[in-house]
Amino acid sequence: MTDHTASREPELLTITEAADLLxxxxxxxxxxxxxxxxxxxxxxxxxxxxxxDDLHAWIAQQHAQALDRR
Known part of the structure; x- marks a missing residue:
């Protein structure tokens, strides 16, 4: 049996869905x-x-920049 979750493509979100997430x-x-x-x-x-993946990376980047400004 093959595990397909490890090689799964990142989920794509519309601009509305991305706005909801953010x-x-x-x-x-x-x-x-x-x-x-x-x-x-x-x-x-x-x-x-x-x-x-890009949204979560951007959120992490924004968080890191906010910590650096302290």
Whole structure:
């Protein structure tokens, strides 16, 4: 029996789902995307998508930067 969970691709989230995860308005994610300061995202057709791994990495980076400023 093969374990498929170890090689599973990261889950893709829509901008609305990513905003829910970050507890931020969708408009904020759009603005961050415009500025190039938010979490990594990409277009698939007409949709903007976020990988959960990228969102969690961005959150960790923001946390580390906040600790460094103390």
């Amino acid at each position: 507890r931020a308005p969708v408009a904020t994610l759009r603005y961050w995307r415009h500025l190039g300061t938010g979490p990594r995202s990409f277009r698939l057709g007409r949709r903007v998508l976020y990988r959960t």
